[in-house]
Amino acid sequence: MIDLHDTLLTFDTHIDIPWPDQNDAWTENTSRKFDTLKAHKGGLKAVCLAAYIPQGSRDENGHEEAWQRVQAMLDVITRLNGKKADIQAKVCHGSKDIKKAVEAGSIAIVPAIENGYALGDKPERIEFLAQKYGVRYMTLTHNGHNLLADAAIARSDLNDASTLHGGLSALGKKTIQIMNKHGVLVDVSHAAKSTMMQASEISEVPIFASHSCVRTLCDHPRNLDDEQLDRLKETGGLIQITAMSPFLRKGGGATTTDLAQHVAYVADRIGVEHVGVSSDFDGGGGIEGWQSALETPNVTLALEKIGFNKDDISKIWGGNMLKLLNKSEEMKV
Numbered sequence: 260m261i262d263l264h265d266t267l268l269t270f271d272t273h274i275d276i277p278w279p280d281q282n283d284a285w286t287e288n289t290s291r292k293f294d295t296l297k298a299h300k301g302g303l304k305a306v307c308l309a310a311y312i313p314q315g316s317r318d319e320n321g322h323e324e325a326w327q328r329v330q331a332m333l334d335v336i337t338r339l340n341g342k343k344a345d346i347q348a349k350v351c352h353g354s355k356d357i358k359k360a361v362e363a364g365s366i367a368i369v370p371a372i373e374n375g376y377a378l379g380d381k382p383e384r385i386e387f388l389a390q391k392y393g394v395r396y397m398t399l400t401h402n403g404h405n406l407l408a409d410a411a412i413a414r415s416d417l418n419d420a421s422t423l424h425g426g427l428s429a430l431g432k433k434t435i436q437i438m439n440k441h442g443v444l445v446d447v448s449h450a451a452k453s454t455m456m457q458a459s460e461i462s463e464v465p466i467f468a469s470h471s472c473v474r475t476l477c478d479h480p481r482n483l484d485d486e487q488l489d490r491l492k493e494t495g496g497l498i499q500i501t502a503m504s505p506f507l508r509k510g511g512g513a514t515t516t517d518l519a520q521h522v523a524y525v526a527d528r529i530g531v532e533h534v535g536v537s538s539d540f541d542g543g544g545g546i547e548g549w550q551s552a553l554e555t556p557n558v559t560l561a562l563e564k565i566g567f568n569k570d571d572i573s574k575i576w577g578g579n580m581l582k583l584l585n586k587s588e589e590m591k592v
């Protein structure tokens with residue numbers, strides 16, 4: 260009997276890379292939660308790897324450092340293309356490439372950016388990053404406001420007030436238009452609610468949250484409330500429930516059952532075509548039952564156990580994300 264898990268195109272939409280790079284993505288027994296061996300053994304077929312740029316000062320020096328770092332990190336992600344023994348990884352720029360790579364037995368790697376701070380005050384740089392590296396999404400912010408938008412969590416150590424722009428700045432609005440043109444999805448994970456609601460109106464391509472959970476089930480500022488979920492439904496967007504314990508359960512100690520419960524809540528409220536999963540591995544993610552890519556089959560089991568059928572699970576595990584990527588490709592100019 261073939262296990263359901265092995266038949267799925269499992270797509271984890273948010274994983275970080277260790278920085279500085281240790282050149283160990285193909286090494287056995289690393290402390291990484293994601294590496295090519297763990298993904299291969301755990302039946303994790305496709306991943307978005309994010310170049311994460313910590314928020315720093317909103318000045319020329321800070322922006323220049325962020326711009327250098329994002330390129331260095333995207334270089335590392337690009338170099339993961341390769342083969343060792345019976346494991347292959349392929350950096351993919353489009354939804355068709357992802358499907359093809361997975362069918363050929365490769366782990367599909369999709370580059371992404373976490374924090375629009377990387378662009379400094381030059382939103383046109385996203386075109387260069389999309390073309391050179393195949394970047395397919397960018398979170399507008401991380402924790403702390405940047406020139407583009409307000410974040411869900413302000414940074415008092417960077418002298419943030421609770422709001423800087425009241426949502427998106429004029430530059431942030433312009434950035435979204437440029438992202439739409441070049442097939443870069445607008446990721447609202449980490450963004451303030453005001454930013455998210457405004458982005459959903461401005462973006463012609465549906466917005467998504469690559470790694471967030473449900474606020475009604477766990478009151479954390481990084482989670483989306485019911486009004487935000489309803490907006491995702493109205494606009495065709497997606498929320499990717501993430502394996503971050505404090506977002507899933509007050510006090511932590513979350514398991515794959517909690518993850519499945521958050522997925523089920525979204526599916527019940529706005530439909531199964533608006534929800535997926537992500538791990539946030541190597542960025543703080545990892546819960547009981549899904550501590551590394553090795554344990555990925557447990558997520559499928561938890562989704563089955565809570566009552567999703569094969570079709571639903573296939574949408575949750577990647578079908579929805581592939582559809583959204585495909586839509587953004589069709590809307591590119």
Ligand SMILES: [Zn+2]
Pocket residue numbers: 373449470542
């Ligand atoms: Zn994050």
